[in-house]
Amino acid sequence: MSDPQKPCDLCSLPVGIKPFTLAVSGKHLEFCCEGCLGIYQMLNDINEMPAAVADNRGK
Ligand SMILES: [Zn+2]
Numbered sequence: 001m002s003d004p005q006k007p008c009d010l011c012s013l014p015v016g017i018k019p020f021t022l023a024v025s026g027k028h029l030e031f032c033c034e035g036c037l038g039i040y041q042m043l044n045d046i047n048e049m050p051a052a053v054a055d056n057r058g059k
Contacts, residue, residue, distance in 0.1 A: 010036035022046070 004017045009029040019030040020037040024046055031037040040046070 006030055008032040008036050010040045 004014060004019075006015050006019070007013065008015050008019075008031050010031055013032045015030045015032045019032065020034055022029045022031065022037055022040065024044070029040065031040065
């Protein structure tokens with residue numbers, strides 16, 4: 001499926017056999033580690049669909 005020699009989209013190290021993936025605006029990005037994925041998201045201001053929306057407004 002994925003190529004272990006593919007360079008990480010952040011640091012260019014090979015992503016290995018179990019890359020961390022991120023699908024954003026039609027692109028499929030692969031990262032060597034969770035850190036790279038997180039940094040990429042931070043740099044690009046990407047917010048994955050939140051699992052739960054915090055509601056602090058109360059009822
Ligand atoms: Zn990396």
